Amino acid sequence: MSHVNFDTSQKETIEKRKEEMRHKREAAANLFHENDGKEIHGRKMADVVYFNKDYVNAKEKFNATSLTKMVEEHLENDYKKRQELRETKEEIRYYPSSVGRCLRETTYRMLKYPATPKSGTNLQVLENGNSFHQRMEDTLADMGIMIAPELSLKDESLCIYGRSDAIVWNFLDDAFEEEEDTSNQIELYNTKDEVIYVGPKNRVLLVDFKSIQDKSFNKLPKKKPKKEHEMQLQLYFYLTGINKGILYYENKNNQQTTEYVIERNDKIISDVLEEIRYCVDLAKQRELAPRLLKPTDVQCRYCDFREICWPNAAPFTFEDLFIEEVNE
Numbered sequence: 001m002s003h004v005n006f007d008t009s010q011k012e013t014i015e016k017r018k019e020e021m022r023h024k025r026e027a028a029a030n031l032f033h034e035n036d037g038k039e040i041h042g043r044k045m046a047d048v049v050y051f052n053k054d055y056v057n058a059k060e061k062f063n064a065t066s067l068t069k070m071v072e073e074h075l076e077n078d079y080k081k082r083q084e085l086r087e088t089k090e091e092i093r094y095y096p097s098s099v100g101r102c103l104r105e106t107t108y109r110m111l112k113y114p115a116t117p118k119s120g121t122n123l124q125v126l127e128n129g130n131s132f133h134q135r136m137e138d139t140l141a142d143m144g145i146m147i148a149p150e151l152s153l154k155d156e157s158l159c160i161y162g163r164s165d166a167i168v169w170n171f172l173d174d175a176f177e178e179e180e181d182t183s184n185q186i187e188l189y190n191t192k193d194e195v196i197y198v199g200p201k202n203r204v205l206l207v208d209f210k211s212i213q214d215k216s217f218n219k220l221p222k223k224k225p226k227k228e229h230e231m232q233l234q235l236y237f238y239l240t241g242i243n244k245g246i247l248y249y250e251n252k253n254n255q256q257t258t259e260y261v262i263e264r265n266d267k268i269i270s271d272v273l274e275e276i277r278y279c280v281d282l283a284k285q286r287e288l289a290p291r292l293l294k295p296t297d298v299q300c301r302y303c304d305f306r307e308i309c310w311p312n313a314a315p316f317t318f319e320d321l322f323i324e325e326v327n328e
């Protein structure tokens with residue numbers, strides 16, 4: 001860094017300039033309050049206006065001078081807080097995102113075993129997935145076809161608590177039951193537990209968004225989605241009463257998309273429910289499901305509980321994450 005030596009008159013000029021700026025800011029603040037926050041110098045004020053006194057010292061707050069480090073620290077702390085909040089919840093919970101995953105992992109989660117903390121870099125990958133969901137919800141809302149961006153999913157007897165992705169008006173079918181046919185009526189709830197839809201079950205579609213790595217995207221079969229994703233959607237059908245939906249995939253690397261229309265399948269639903277009941281029973285007895293995989297299997301390599309499940313296995317690095325897909 002180069003140092004500049006100012007002479008006395010230059011220093012005076014700088015001080016004078018600083019003093020002028022301070023007066024201007026104070027005058028702006030006074031004007032803001034006098035005008036009830038509506039106008040300044042003939043210009044409309046934003047709802048929130050920042051002044052010098054509002055300064056946030058990010059360097060001190062994060063004890064870092066690199067924006068990358070600050071972002072990562074923020075994400076890591078935020079994630080830790082959410083994990084801790086989850087772990088303080090007394091009751092056993094089955095999260096629908098566990099469908100199709102290793103049953104031992106599911107029981108670790110239900111019994112609130114401590115997961116390996118995620119690195120800031122890893123969390124940025126998750127944030128990207130969240131942004132994709134947000135982008136899709138905004139788009140569907142702008143298109144005017146969305147009923148709700150998310151639905152609340154609950155089944156106390158199965159200890160299920162979670163949420164689905166978007167619900168849209170059905171554009172795939174033309175023949176619908178009449179409004180009067182109450183046997184096909186369903187009620188759907190948003191995440192605040194408010195009723196968001198009352199009507200025939202086949203008037204709406206459930207859309208589940210998945211963002212996946214290029215390699216996995218290119219390996220998707222033409223006619224069928226990934227098995228665990230279909231199982232998850234079938235569980236949503238069971239919990240909501242909806243009979244049809246779409247699995248909508250986006251390639252993380254280039255935003256290419258593909259979609260699969262999925263109909264309710266009672267056989268898959270029954271298999272999924274059996275798996276959930278098995279995990280719930282084990283968790284109620286404070287037991288873990290047996291290990292059915294090897295530490296070198298993809299699921300084990302990126303599992304949040306790898307360190308306690310395979311304490312002597314070699315760790316995997318973040319770079320491995322790009323070899324196979326995770327975090328959809």
Ligand code: SF4
Nearest residue numbers: 102105300303306309
């Ligand atoms: S490390 Fe492997 S076997 Fe153990 S819980 Fe995770 S995925 Fe399952």
